Amino acid sequence: MADQISVKHLSGIPGTLMYPVYARAKETQMANPIIEDSYSVDMLKQIDFDFSVFENIPDKKGFSKKDLQTGIAVRTELLDNGVREFTNKYPDGLAINMGCGLDARFFRLDNGSMRWIDVDLQEVIDLKKCLFKNSDRYKMMAASVLEKGWLDNIEINDGQEVLLIAEGTLMYFEEEEVRGLFDSLIAKFPRATFLFEVMGSALSGKIHPTVKCLREEVVCPWGIHDYKALESWNPKLRLVRSDIFIDRHRDRWSFSARLLTRLFARQKPKFGHAILQMAVQ
Numbered sequence: 001m002a003d004q005i006s007v008k009h010l011s012g013i014p015g016t017l018m019y020p021v022y023a024r025a026k027e028t029q030m031a032n033p034i035i036e037d038s039y040s041v042d043m044l045k046q047i048d049f050d051f052s053v054f055e056n057i058p059d060k061k062g063f064s065k066k067d068l069q070t071g072i073a074v075r076t077e078l079l080d081n082g083v084r085e086f087t088n089k090y091p092d093g094l095a096i097n098m099g100c101g102l103d104a105r106f107f108r109l110d111n112g113s114m115r116w117i118d119v120d121l122q123e124v125i126d127l128k129k130c131l132f133k134n135s136d137r138y139k140m141m142a143a144s145v146l147e148k149g150w151l152d153n154i155e156i157n158d159g160q161e162v163l164l165i166a167e168g169t170l171m172y173f174e175e176e177e178v179r180g181l182f183d184s185l186i187a188k189f190p191r192a193t194f195l196f197e198v199m200g201s202a203l204s205g206k207i208h209p210t211v212k213c214l215r216e217e218v219v220c221p222w223g224i225h226d227y228k229a230l231e232s233w234n235p236k237l238r239l240v241r242s243d244i245f246i247d248r249h250r251d252r253w254s255f256s257a258r259l260l261t262r263l264f265a266r267q268k269p270k271f272g273h274a275i276l277q278m279a280v281q
Contacts, residue, residue: 017101023072037102099169
């Protein structure tokens with residue numbers, strides 16, 4: 001279609017944002033979906049990309065293509081729940097979504113008073129501006145979160161609570177880069193809640209199957225299994241909760257994934273993904 005939005009300029013880490021859109025749309029169209037995201041369904045029609053490439057991801061020992069979609073759905077649900085919890089408590093708070101990709105969470109969960117900033121690389125924000133528009137309470141910011149200076153462009157009110165979200169982002173950075181980012185965020189936002197995805201340490205240094213099928217050589221260098229150890233990064237950090245993906249909607253995961261995580265329950269943090277909530281105190 002002539003009026004479709006081209007994404008041919010995306011490669012490397014920015015190119016990885018296509019699978020979450022596909023998975024959220026496919027989940028939404030299921031009979032009993034874990035999440036509903038009509039925005040992703042619309043994006044599949046608007047974006048000039050061969051999403052069928054994801055239909056050919058091969059099943060592997062211990063997980064299947066089905067598990068990849070379920071993982072995205074569970075991740076979305078967990079983050080949505082965290083955002084709702086935050087906005088119920090702080091309806092006028094500020095949410096900053098780092099490495100936002102094509103996520104439409106603000107539009108799905110807007111409470112009518114919250115402020116929201118989506119942050120990603122220039123090429124991603126250029127694409128996102130073809131789909132969404134800035135407003136008084138919603139802004140898109142082009143920046144690498146690892147670069148110094150982007151936080152200087154964000155203003156907060158005295159005493160305002162801030163929610164810092166990182167979905168499918170931090171595992172693409174080195175550990176020292178993540179630690180440096182956390183220190184910068186804590187220094188900028190003395191009243192903040194972190195809500196972010198982590199990948200198990202056994203998966204570090206590997207290429208995710210949804211990236212490999214795109215023939216992108218993008219490695220995920222950072223993984224962690226001792227979530228509590230993150231408190232040692234900064235004396236102001238406290239782990240509030242952790243939710244491992246495969247512990248939710250067990251009936252939706254493949255038999256092999258359920259069996260392995262039942263037999264080796266203690267290994268789940270090493271081989272899976274989780275959403276962590278941490279408070280700055």
